[in-house]
Amino acid sequence: MPYTPHTEQDVREMLRVVGVDSIDALFASLPAEVRVDALNMPPGLSEHDVLQVLGGLASLNTPQGDYASFLGGGVYDHLIPSAAEAITSRSEFLTAYTPYQPEVSQGTLQVIYEWQTFITRLTGLPVSNASMYDGATALVEGVLMALAKTRRSVAVVPETLNPRYRAVLDTHLAWNGMEVRTAGRAADGTTDPDALAAVLDDAVGCVVIQNPNYLGCLEKADALAAQAAASGALVVACVNPVSLSLLKTPGEYGAAVAVGEAQPFGVPPTWGGPLLGFLSCTDELKRQIPGRVVGRTQDARGREGYVLTLQTREQHIRREKATSNICSNQGLNMCRATVTMALLGAEGLREMGHANRVRCETLRGLLRELPGVELPFAAPVFNEFVVRLPGDAEDFCEYARERGLLPGIVLDGAAGCDERDLLVAVTEKRSTVDIQAYAEILHDYLEEVEA
Amino acid sequence: MSRDIEPIRWGASLQPSLFELGRPGRRAVDMPRWDDDEPDTALPAEYLRAAPADLPSLSEPQVLRHYTRLSNLNHHIERGMYPLGSCTMKYNPRLNEKVAALPGFADLHPDQHVDDIQGLLCALKILEDSLCRITGFAACSLVPSAGAQGELMGMACIRAFHVANGQPERVEVLIPDSAHGTNPASVVLAGMTPRTIASRADGRLDVDAVRAAVGPATAGIMITNPNTLGLFETEIREVAAVVHAAGGRLYMDGANMNAILGRAQPALMGFDVVHLNLHKTFSTPHGGGGPGAGPICVTAELEPFLPGARIVEEDEVYDLVHRDGAPAIHTHLGNVGVQLRALAYILRLGEEGLRRVSDLAVLNANYLLKRLTSEGVLQVDHAQGCLHEFIASGRDWKKEFGVRTLDVAKRLLDYGVHAPTIYFPLIVEEAMMIEPTETESKETLDHFVEILKAIRAEAAADPDVLHNAPENTPIGRLDEARAARQPDLSWMGPCNC
Numbered sequence: 001m002p003y004t005p006h007t008e009q010d011v012r013e014m015l016r017v018v019g020v021d022s023i024d025a026l027f028a029s030l031p032a033e034v035r036v037d038a039l040n041m042p043p044g045l046s047e048h049d050v051l052q053v054l055g056g057l058a059s060l061n062t063p064q065g066d067y068a069s070f071l072g073g074g075v076y077d078h079l080i081p082s083a084a085e086a087i088t089s090r091s092e093f094l095t096a097y098t099p100y101q102p103e104v105s106q107g108t109l110q111v112i113y114e115w116q117t118f119i120t121r122l123t124g125l126p127v128s129n130a131s132m133y134d135g136a137t138a139l140v141e142g143v144l145m146a147l148a149k150t151r152r153s154v155a156v157v158p159e160t161l162n163p164r165y166r167a168v169l170d171t172h173l174a175w176n177g178m179e180v181r182t183a184g185r186a187a188d189g190t191t192d193p194d195a196l197a198a199v200l201d202d203a204v205g206c207v208v209i210q211n212p213n214y215l216g217c218l219e220k221a222d223a224l225a226a227q228a229a230a231s232g233a234l235v236v237a238c239v240n241p242v243s244l245s246l247l248k249t250p251g252e253y254g255a256a257v258a259v260g261e262a263q264p265f266g267v268p269p270t271w272g273g274p275l276l277g278f279l280s281c282t283d284e285l286k287r288q289i290p291g292r293v294v295g296r297t298q299d300a301r302g303r304e305g306y307v308l309t310l311q312t313r314e315q316h317i318r319r320e321k322a323t324s325n326i327c328s329n330q331g332l333n334m335c336r337a338t339v340t341m342a343l344l345g346a347e348g349l350r351e352m353g354h355a356n357r358v359r360c361e362t363l364r365g366l367l368r369e370l371p372g373v374e375l376p377f378a379a380p381v382f383n384e385f386v387v388r389l390p391g392d393a394e395d396f397c398e399y400a401r402e403r404g405l406l407p408g409i410v411l412d413g414a415a416g417c418d419e420r421d422l423l424v425a426v427t428e429k430r431s432t433v434d435i436q437a438y439a440e441i442l443h444d445y446l447e448e449v450e451a
Numbered sequence: 452m453s454r455d456i457e458p459i460r461w462g463a464s465l466q467p468s469l470f471e472l473g474r475p476g477r478r479a480v481d482m483p484r485w486d487d488d489e490p491d492t493a494l495p496a497e498y499l500r501a502a503p504a505d506l507p508s509l510s511e512p513q514v515l516r517h518y519t520r521l522s523n524l525n526h527h528i529e530r531g532m533y534p535l536g537s538c539t540m541k542y543n544p545r546l547n548e549k550v551a552a553l554p555g556f557a558d559l560h561p562d563q564h565v566d567d568i569q570g571l572l573c574a575l576k577i578l579e580d581s582l583c584r585i586t587g588f589a590a591c592s593l594v595p596s597a598g599a600q601g602e603l604m605g606m607a608c609i610r611a612f613h614v615a616n617g618q619p620e621r622v623e624v625l626i627p628d629s630a631h632g633t634n635p636a637s638v639v640l641a642g643m644t645p646r647t648i649a650s651r652a653d654g655r656l657d658v659d660a661v662r663a664a665v666g667p668a669t670a671g672i673m674i675t676n677p678n679t680l681g682l683f684e685t686e687i688r689e690v691a692a693v694v695h696a697a698g699g700r701l702y703m704d705g706a707n708m709n710a711i712l713g714r715a716q717p718a719l720m721g722f723d724v725v726h727l728n729l730h731k732t733f734s735t736p737h738g739g740g741g742p743g744a745g746p747i748c749v750t751a752e753l754e755p756f757l758p759g760a761r762i763v764e765e766d767e768v769y770d771l772v773h774r775d776g777a778p779a780i781h782t783h784l785g786n787v788g789v790q791l792r793a794l795a796y797i798l799r800l801g802e803e804g805l806r807r808v809s810d811l812a813v814l815n816a817n818y819l820l821k822r823l824t825s826e827g828v829l830q831v832d833h834a835q836g837c838l839h840e841f842i843a844s845g846r847d848w849k850k851e852f853g854v855r856t857l858d859v860a861k862r863l864l865d866y867g868v869h870a871p872t873i874y875f876p877l878i879v880e881e882a883m884m885i886e887p888t889e890t891e892s893k894e895t896l897d898h899f900v901e902i903l904k905a906i907r908a909e910a911a912a913d914p915d916v917l918h919n920a921p922e923n924t925p926i927g928r929l930d931e932a933r934a935a936r937q938p939d940l941s942w943m944g945p946c947n948c
Contacts, residue, residue, distance in 0.1 A: 001807050002799055003542050003734075005892035006814075014818040014893060018836075023810045026817055026836065027714055029683040034715040039584045044801030047546050054795060058555025060570030064563070071560040074782060081480055083511055091529035092522035095543050098740040100535075100872075103924040104864050106465065107525035108739035111518070114469050117941040121504040127940055130740065133596040136782040167779035171758075175607060175642040218498050248500050261782070270551070271571055272561030272783025273596070274742035286938065292740065297934035299927035303465065309934040322636030325599045332738030342469055342514045343479040346506040346947070355482040357492035365490055380494050401564060409562045432486045 002044070064269070068434035069406040070363075072384050072425025073214070074135060074162050075272055076264045078242070078352075079429055084266040084339040093335050098292075098328065102307045108331065109306035112294040115338040122244040123237075123258035124251025125280040130292040131329040132277030135261030136168035139238055141290045141324060142257040142279055143169060143206050146234040147178060148288060148323055149256070152205025154179045156233070158191040160213035160415045165238065179203075185416055189217035189377025189386070191224055200231040209255070210238040211247070214415050216384030216423065217377055221253040229254060241265065241278065243382040245353030250280075257281045264427075266340030267333050276333040286310065290324035355428035356383035359435060363426050366439035372446055376421070384425040386417065389442075391449060393422045399445045405438060463523040463925045472517065473507025473947040479514055507946040524925050525739075526869050532895055536840045536872040536884025537631070537679060539709050539731035541812075546799060547735060547792035556791055561783040565770055572762050572769035575787070578794040579746075579762065585805070586705070586725050587718030588748035592757040594785040598706060601726025601745025602637035602673070604780055608724055608749060608756040609671045609700045610641050611778075615756075621698065625664050625672040627656055629680060629876045634673045634704060643670055650878065654680040654833055658689050665697035675704040676720065677711065679876045679884075681816065681837040684720075691721025700724070700753070708732045709888075710813055710839035713806030717748075724749045732808075733793035744789040759784050811889035812839040815896060819887055822900045828907055832879065840886035842879050843871075849881055852910040856881040858917035859906060865923040866902045 006014075011023070020026060045053065069077045088094065092107055099105030099112075112130045119128035132138040143155045155173060157166060159182050166180075173180050181204070184195035190213065200207075207228035211219045225235045236257045237250035242264045250258035262276040263269070281289055287310060295309035344352060360383045367373050367387050374388040389396055393410045400407040408424040411417035426435070509517075526533070533540035551557065559568055579591040595601035606624065613621040624638045626645050635645035648664055651657045656674065672694050676684045684690070691701055703717045703725040709732040717725040729735050730743035737743070749757065758778040760771040800808065820841045823829040829843035845856035860870030860883070872884040887896060909916045921927065 001804055003544060004807065004811050004889050006811055010893045011811075011814065014814055018814070018817045018821045023814055026810075026813045026838075027711075029685055029836070029838075030711070030715050031685060031688065033688055034719045036587065036714065036716045036719060039713055039802050039805070041581060041584050041797075041802040041805070044804040045798050047799065050546060050795055050798045051549070053798060054550045054574065054791070055553060055555075057570035057574045058550075058553040060573070061555040061559055062563075062567040063554045063558035064560050065554055065558045069560060071562050073562060075561055077560070079480070079483065081511075083479070083515055087515070087518045087522070089548065090519070090522045092525040092527045093739055094548070094736045095528035096525045096739045097533065097535060097538055097540060097737045097869075101526070101860070101864060101870050102929050103861070103921050103926055104526035104869065105524070105739075106925055107521040107523065110466065110468075110521050110524075111739075113941065117470060118506070120941045121506060124500070127938075133600065133742070133786075134782045137596070137600075137780070162782075164779065164782050168781065171778040171780060172640070175610070175640060177642060218494070220497070222497070244500070244504070246494070246500065247498055252500060268552075268557040268788075269560050270557050270788040271559040271563075271568065272787065273781065274786040274788050275782060286940070293938075293940060295934040296939040297930045299929050301927060303926050305465065305926040305929050307929045307931050307934050309931065309940075310938060322639050325603055325633050325636035325640050326597075327599055327633055328597050328741040328743060330738075330742045331740035332736070333742060335739065339514065339518055342507070342509060342517070343511060344506075345473065345478065345480075345508040346503060347478055347508055348480040349506060350503055351482050352480075354492065355485070357494075358485065358489050361490040361492050362487060380498060397564070401567075406560070406563065428482050431483065435487075 064406065067404050067406045068430065068437060070408050070424045070426060070438065071406050073409045073423055074164065074261055075269045076425055076427055077429055078264045078427050080266050080268060081340055081343045083343055084336050087339045088332055088336045094332060099308060102305060106305055109294050111335050111338050113296060113306050115334050116294060118338060118341045119278050119280050122241050123280045124249030125258050126283050127286040127289060128278065128280040129289050130294060131334040132279055132291060133330060134275035134277045135259065136165045138259035138277030138279045139165050140169055140172045141326065142236040142259040143208065144323060145257055145281065145285055145288045146206035146236050149285060150205035150234055152203055154181060154203045155206040155208065156181045156183055156199050156204050157208040158183050158210060158213060159185045160191060160215055161208060161210050162214045163414045188379045189215045190219050190379045193223060193227060196224060196227055200227065202232065204231060204233045206236055207233045208236045208238060212240060212243060212382045212384065215377060215386050216381040217379035218381065221248060225253045225255065242352060242356065245349045247382065256285060262337045265337035267336055274330055274333055276330045276337055291326045292329050352428055356426065359428065359430050360385065360426040363435045363438060370443055370446065383427060384423065386411065387422050387424055389420050389422065392419055394419065396445050400441050403441050405441050407438060465925055466517060466520050468942050469517055470507050470942040470944060470946050472513060473509050475508055475947045477508045477510045479509055479511040505946050531867055532891055532899060533869040534871050534885050534887050535869065536886040537706060538872065539886060539888055541734055541888035542890035543734055543736040544796060547795045550795040551788045551791045569769055574794055575790060576762050576764055576769065578790055581797050582727060582746055582748055585712060586748040587716030589751040590754040590757060591746055591748045593746045593790050594759045594781055595726065595745040595747060596781055596786050597741065597743045598726060598728045598745040599633045599637060600780060601747050602633055602704065603640050604758055605702050605724040605726055605747045606638055606641035606643065607778060608753045609702065610643060611756040612700065612753055613670055620668060621670040623668045624670050625661060627674065629678055629878055630673065630675060631679065631704065654682055656684050656686060656690055658686050658693065661690050662693050665694060665699060669697050669699040671700040671702055673702045673704060675706060677707045677838045680833060680842050681840040682833060683838060687720045706731060707839060710809055712809040713802060714809055724753055729789055729793040734796045735789050735792040742786045742789055744786045808889050815887040815889060815891060816840055819885060819896050823903065828900065828903045840884060842876065843883040843885060844879055845881035845883055848910060852914045854910045854914045854917045856883050858920060861928060862906045862917045862920035863902065864921040868899060868902060
């Protein structure tokens with residue numbers, strides 16, 4: 001039997017010590033009615049055979065690496081440093097529990113402290129937690145923090161918010177009897193200040209700004225944040241951390257909370273999970289922060305070390321007074337992202353941001369030249385943008401897929417877009433060849449359609 | 452911090468902060484090649500950050516050495532015993548890691564065409580089917596990302612069921628006082644109200660207390676079975692009958708499902724929904740705090756309320772079906788990489804192996820319980836037997852030697868063993884919750900008993916040895932009060948000095 005060390009003799013001796021004559025006797029407390037004779041599941045397989053079965057299923061899939069992938073929409077195809085994979089496959093990080101006993105968990109604790117430092121420096125807000133499930137649930141927690149702090153019950157979100165984040169937020173706020181209002185978008189692809197003004201009132205405790213927004217457009221975050229502040233609402237900024245290598249930080253435009261998805265830092269997409277949410281906030285909100293937080297302190301001999309802090313331990317999570325039930329983080333993915341950020345460093349991060357800009361603008365330039373193709377939104381972008389085709393974008397996706405290209409996500413209905421609109425992400429992994437191929441395949445497609 | 456120059460003792464030692472190690476000009480990552488001219492990428496100043504983030508610049512060997520040395524400061528499963536009660540720290544098979552890392556799984560984007568993910572959907576469907584067989588339920592959702600999210604989603608299913616039935620007034624959820632703290636928190640976040648009921652003196656559910664508490668406002672009850680004392684709720688079917696008769700539904704916290712695999716099914720106990728912790732029962736690694744996964748299995752009656760897109764199969768072709776109004780609790784469909792690891796484990800073990808997991812987990816716990824109690828090392832209130840774990844009380848150590856459970860836990864670290872879960876459940880004084888799991892050998896358990904005996908002798912001879920423990924770890928007991936009073940939550944100094 002795999003993974004268990006017991007010999008038959010061990011079992012006999014242990015049963016003798018316990019004072020029963022069979023393992024069945026250990027289950028005597030189970031009433032007859034709850035017992036099951038068989039689960040009707042197959043017998044176990046050797047390691048080799050499991051790999052045959054699951055490797056076979058994996059080979060039925062076509063991963064992004066078999067294509068030139070321009071898919072984004074919240075999960076991106078960025079480089080993954082080998083060294084980050086090597087560190088996170090170490091059993092010391094892989095198989096440790098939550099650092100309850102800090103004296104034998106300083107490794108995990110210091111990594112979390114370093115993560116917190118990276119996130120605070122990227123977002124420009126002074127306090128970060130140890131990570132969240134994903135960007136969408138981080139947004140929910142950020143909004144709940146802001147509503148609890150303002151004692152108001154309405155959150156305003158832009159029409160250009162990632163629709164999946166919107167769905168998760170709607171679900172959780174409905175459970176809590178709170179309201180979500182939408183601020184519509186302007187023709188340039190960003191949030192319309194008049195539309196925001198129209199939904200702001202003194203019930204609104206929180207305004208979400210996604211920047212870049214789901215359409216890839218950069219919001220005029222200062223102005224939106226000023227509008228929110230004037231009505232007494234706190235700003236929750238939902239940001240792409242790679243973009244913060246260049247873009248104005250949530251701290252700079254006065255956000256109370258910053259959240260987002262750190263999957264771009266070394267985490268493989270794995271069909272959307274596990275991902276890696278982050279959450280940082282102002283000093284005033286630090287005692288409302290959900291999840292785990294690590295602090296630096298000292299032992300009796302004055303040696304510096306790290307502990308979980310600012311909250312009671314998970315078994316004592318605030319029970320019926322709780323505003324969050326989160327008691328884990330995405331430890332291993334957080335470790336991956338921290339090592340990736342350490343490897344990138346100041347210069348690498350800046351170069352990554354620049355490389356995304358260069359490749360994105362190159363593709364935009366090529367597509368702009370194609371007759372019948374439109375870039376519908378005038379606002380500047382970071383590494384993602386919308387392209388409007390003359391007809392059904394789904395049809396083009398099918399055509400492109402057969403030619404080794406994943407050209408983007410069809411925006412049917414999202415953020416006021418329609419079935420002609422395609423959301424295109426261009427990371428540092430897309431080569432000149434990939435980008436030229438995109439333009440050529442679209443060109444050929446349009447010619448064929450016309451013919 | 453300047454580092455002292457002195458001979459070292461081989462072993463783990465504390466590391467300086469990453470943020471002190473950088474020097475301008477060092478680098479570890481290069482961008483992929485670009486063979487074209489660079490277009491104008493300038494953005495208007497109003498969009499740009501005032502100054503670049505101050506981050507360290509490091510070389511790849513430096514980064515590897517820093518994190519490898521940090522890793523040496525951790526206790527972990529591959530190093531030694533980890534008897535954390537309720538956490539199920541069993542061996543995490545390397546096979547699972549290999550499967551999840553296959554590019555055919557790891558490199559799938561969530562917006563790829565369904566034709567590109569047929570193998571993945573088939574794998575996930577096999578896992579859903581396996582979890583239904585294990586629990587006896589009709590349907591499974593793999594989406595919840597953790598046990599706590601499984602609780603929240605399961606309670607939301609019950610809530611949605613009552614609302615759909617025209618009974619929105621059912622908002623009260625009964626929770627025994629032995630429950631994990633997340634249970635009441637999850638109830639609150641699902642928009643309902645928790646109500647605590649006292650356990651019986653023997654640590655089990657009190658059917659009469661349940662009968663007295665149910666009524667027209669009852670939405671349901673949340674029960675951990677086996678409970679947090681490691682005991683099976685023997686009257687669970689009676690409790691189920693009482694709650695169902697009152698119109699409520701039953702939620703099982705399946706954190707302890709590893710005790711009863713192939714022996715008993717939540718569906719047969721009368722439950723309507725259960726969550727499973729794939730990172731406990733099904734061997735996926737804890738990763739220093741995640742990612743885990745907390746799928747839920749439900750009765751046919753509750754299936755319409757499951758979250759997200761559902762995987763369907765017809766003639767061996769798989770598809771995703773989005774139901775209007777389905778709740779969304781994750782950006783996509785949960786921690787797929789964790790789900791695949793659990794599937795590898797289930798396929799490796801098969802039906803017999805799964806049953807054997809529980810058999811040996813329960814044997815190990817009972818063996819430890821018997822040895823520790825009969826040899827006078829620890830007091831256990833429910834010493835007649837347990838399932839996969841048991842709760843010892845350190846109250847006699849406190850009385851006889853003036854040492855607390857915390858001191859015992861810290862001294863265990865000095866002997867190279869992780870401490871048990873302590874001060875939980877709340878209903879046991881000076882609690883020590885011990886769960887050995889099935890992957891520990893008899894020799895390891897015997898060694899653990901000898902260590903505890905030695906510590907007891909130390910406590911009798913000189914309690915300060917325990918009060919001052921640990922002393923063999925890289926650092927001593929940390930000042931947690933100071934950490935909370937003067938929070939230092941990120942590195943404030945400059946990088947790249």
